[in-house]
Amino acid sequence: MKKLISLLILSTALVTTSAFAETVYINGKPVDQKIIDQTMNQFKKSSPMAATQMNNPQFKKQILQSIGMQQAILLEGNKDNLENSPEFKAKMQEVKPMIYAQLLQEKAGGTVTDAQALAKYNQMKAQAANQKQYEVSHILVKDQKTADSILAQLKKGANFADLAKKYSVDPGSKVKGGDLGWSDGSNYVPEFTKAIQGLKKGQYTVTPVKTQFGYHIIKLNDVKTGAANKLAPFDKMKDQIKQELQMENVKNFFDNLKAKYKVEVK
Secondary structure, X not given: OHHHHHHHHHHOOOOOOOOXXXXXXXXXXXXXXXXXXXXXXXXXXXOHHHXXXXXXXXXXXXXXXXXHHHHHHHHXXXXXXXXXXXXXXXXXXXXXXXXXXXXXXXXXXXXOOHHHHHHHHHHHHHHHHOOEEEEEEEEEEOOHHHHHHXXXXXXXXXXXXXHHHHHOOOHHHHOOOOEEEEEOOOOOOHHHHHHHHOOOOOOEOOOOEEEOOEEEEEEEEEEEEOOOOOOOOHHHHHHHHHHHHHHHHHHHHHHHHHHHOOOOOO
């Protein structure tokens, strides 16, 4: 549908209309405003960029032109009774799953109330308040032999930061003595985060931690509880939370649908 509308915009770019057109006419009669509003809203949902252009008279004129062409195509198709043709029915069978998917998605998303959004917001606040934050340093090397050598030096009392500056191949933290700052661990690869969570304050990993980047010796400098960044006020997050809840509803619906009909690839 979006491709068709785009083609219609291009095909009607030379149609003469007022620079400040507010509606479109077919055979001298205005197109139903509900149709225009529906198409405008569809554009806004499908393209954030398009939404920002709605106040641009030239852009709006092009969309109105495309709506007019859609209505002209409908009139021509109805005149030729295409709806009852074998070709039309075959095409409808092809697109029926996509239409059903869109309708089921809209139904599954449902309407999220302010109260539901607020409950989710309070849950997020509670989780953030209990979220652990880790201040971490690491030394990254390419091979285990080098990592083992560094661990041997640490056991003899060598300074972690000095060894990081000397051996680490991570340019971002090397100059800071391996310091990675504070994190809840979500921005690290799983092996790295798991290693952090197994340490106590002041400890370092006694065996190298292998990841896709190489071999790490990780030190936990400090631990604290609380979100790294304070949540924005509810009013500023309400729409975003409602959208996320609707997406959760849709995902749960399709997950259940997959299980219901035992969708498998073998």
